[in-house]
Amino acid sequence: MDDGLNGLNGLNIYLFNTVLDSIKQSLCIVDNNCVVKYWNTAAETFYSINKEEITGKDVRLFFPDALLPKVIKEQHPFEDVYNSPKKDYYIVISAAPLYDSNNNLIGGISLERDITDYMKITKLLEKTTDNLTLLKQEIHSINHNKYSFSKIIGNNEKFKKTVELCKNISNSNINILILGDSGTGKEVIARSVHTQSNRKGPFIPFNCSAIPYSLFESELFGYEGGAFTGADKKGKIGKIEAANKGTVFLDEIGDMPLDMQPKFLRVLEDGIINRLGGYSDIKLDIRIIGATNKNLKELVSEGKFRQDLYYRLSSVVVELPSLKERKDDIELFVYHFLKSFCMQYGVNIPEIPGNIMNILVNYRWDGNIRELKNVIERIVIMLKSYKTGKIILEFLPEYIYDEYAVFEPEITDDIGISDLNTAVTNAEKKAILMALKRSKGNITKATKILNIPRTSLYYKLRKYNISMENKVISD
Numbered sequence: 001m002d003d004g005l006n007g008l009n010g011l012n013i014y015l016f017n018t019v020l021d022s023i024k025q026s027l028c029i030v031d032n033n034c035v036v037k038y039w040n041t042a043a044e045t046f047y048s049i050n051k052e053e054i055t056g057k058d059v060r061l062f063f064p065d066a067l068l069p070k071v072i073k074e075q076h077p078f079e080d081v082y083n084s085p086k087k088d089y090y091i092v093i094s095a096a097p098l099y100d101s102n103n104n105l106i107g108g109i110s111l112e113r114d115i116t117d118y119m120k121i122t123k124l125l126e127k128t129t130d131n132l133t134l135l136k137q138e139i140h141s142i143n144h145n146k147y148s149f150s151k152i153i154g155n156n157e158k159f160k161k162t163v164e165l166c167k168n169i170s171n172s173n174i175n176i177l178i179l180g181d182s183g184t185g186k187e188v189i190a191r192s193v194h195t196q197s198n199r200k201g202p203f204i205p206f207n208c209s210a211i212p213y214s215l216f217e218s219e220l221f222g223y224e225g226g227a228f229t230g231a232d233k234k235g236k237i238g239k240i241e242a243a244n245k246g247t248v249f250l251d252e253i254g255d256m257p258l259d260m261q262p263k264f265l266r267v268l269e270d271g272i273i274n275r276l277g278g279y280s281d282i283k284l285d286i287r288i289i290g291a292t293n294k295n296l297k298e299l300v301s302e303g304k305f306r307q308d309l310y311y312r313l314s315s316v317v318v319e320l321p322s323l324k325e326r327k328d329d330i331e332l333f334v335y336h337f338l339k340s341f342c343m344q345y346g347v348n349i350p351e352i353p354g355n356i357m358n359i360l361v362n363y364r365w366d367g368n369i370r371e372l373k374n375v376i377e378r379i380v381i382m383l384k385s386y387k388t389g390k391i392i393l394e395f396l397p398e399y400i401y402d403e404y405a406v407f408e409p410e411i412t413d414d415i416g417i418s419d420l421n422t423a424v425t426n427a428e429k430k431a432i433l434m435a436l437k438r439s440k441g442n443i444t445k446a447t448k449i450l451n452i453p454r455t456s457l458y459y460k461l462r463k464y465n466i467s468m469e470n471k472v473i474s475d
């Protein structure tokens, strides 16, 4: 007769132990009083509890929340129950009641799969996925908010006040007129206002001076199918309509043709447009930002710009200072653009020599920030191609360095009477010095003036011990 777990003896026990110890999962067998009858080697290793220690004892003494007592009580199997029996360890338990041949409950068995490594990898994966999501969001926000007030550079007080004003009115629907010379950042400001406004529609720029008169109306207001010869049969929406729920940026607004201005005034007043060749009004939700480097008031007095349009446009007028009015920001811009172009071109960020920074700070910058940005890009490109590792004066565009280059060698007329060889030598030295003076120390130009190869000039400089130390432009 089978007496359950207590019926295991001799060979049976030996075989039983060998089989169960070869299982890689932790295994525990208890009798119907929850007393441990078997504890395999894998369980010993995982829980650091010896067989001798636990066998014959109530499993609840070691594991108060063990699953086996529940299995025995409910006589119900459990499969793949997730548990973390100790910190940073994870298992999946399956447990079932055990019955003898007469179907009497004799105990329970549990098998535990160690999934710690799997859980660690899963957690790592989750973390990596989270990081990836964050990075994606970051990239999205960088790409979509390429223009935002936080990216606008400038510590100049006048400029900071202007930016503050723009920030404050971003959220309202008020029209803005931005005044400033070319390259002072009018479009950057307009785009930042749009980003900050949270208007759902797009930012549509339109340059009033870049569109031929014949296309102006159809480009800005759109047209109905067949409105004019060559027009698309389906018609086309104009820039203003395309910016519905967003912002239209009208650059060079002073150049808007006079006969277009009443039509545009209607957009400003009622948000209504009529496509070219169309009869129905199209109501839009539009914010207008205009910009110009011209004196609009003067254009009004000359009759080139409608006064009512001017007043309507200039609810808020923002004036951007030119770069020479914000000299205190030039160094900041230089370092900002240097860093960003070095990253773009894969060049180590170099120091800027004091004399070069001096030139950059004192230059006129008629083209404002755009011009400065282009000069810094040029410097970085030269740095990359010439692999000098440092910025030299010749990297500056010629029109800038010519203005600042100085080379004042001492040229004496007192050659004196001497033998012919000495006289020829002295004359040659003088010619070289004068050529260098005229070329402001530029070797290439001096060789052209002297009509000799570059190598010859270098040879003669050494021969006559002519130092180029006073020259601002290095060669």
Ligand SMILES: Nc1ncnc2c1ncn2[C@@H]1O[C@H](COP(=O)(O)OP(=O)(O)OP(=O)(O)O)[C@@H](O)[C@H]1O
Pocket (backbone or CB within 6 Å): 151, 152, 153, 154, 180, 181, 182, 183, 184, 185, 186, 187, 188, 189, 251, 293, 369, 370, 373
């Ligand atoms: N405050 C600023 N911070 C960083 N970059 C700027 C700033 N202002 C202008 N820039 C850069 O200078 C360049 C010229 O700016 P933007 O096109 O806005 O000038 P603009 O006044 O609209 O010129 P234009 O009248 O010729 O259209 C752009 O490349 C822009 O990125």
